Amino acid sequence: MFGDLMGMMGKLKETQAKVEATKKRLDTVYVKESSAENLVEVTLTANRTLTEIKIDDRLLADKEQLEDYLITTLNRALEKAGKVNEAELAAVAKEGIPNIPGMDGLFK
Template structure:
């Protein structure tokens, strides 16, 4: 019974810390780049698109398809960085807790 109460206490503590982490992740920004920095995409660590910066030299009708590809690549780069950041923060938060492998908390 004592173990169950201790576990419930840890679960409540982790729940509170997870809520704090959710807020922190929304405030953290990651930037993805493509085309040697000609296209930059900024996302929150939770994946909300916040900004796109495009080098003006890419804004020609002849470069439209390339620009579209660079935006997608920059977004993918930012998303990968955000996913790594979430994974690192979650691992730090859940260190020492008996969580089954493969369980995704976000």
């Protein structure tokens, strides 16, 4: 039994290292989102770090419209990045979870 416990602990440490490596890799995965008519384009990493905003000159004269486009586009991009992040981390976690009785349906 003690050997099984040590094996599970080793597997959990290995999984933790894989999760950390995946988080670093997600800094290099980019998500782009564009507004209607491509007047605003934003780029984020899958870790939800904003890396770029492009604004069409036509929006510069209308502050309120620009703000609306930015909010909408950023929210959609954040949602996409969050889904990528969650899927990647869940896959790594599920792969590394040892077979513990009663926990087999935890990540389904």
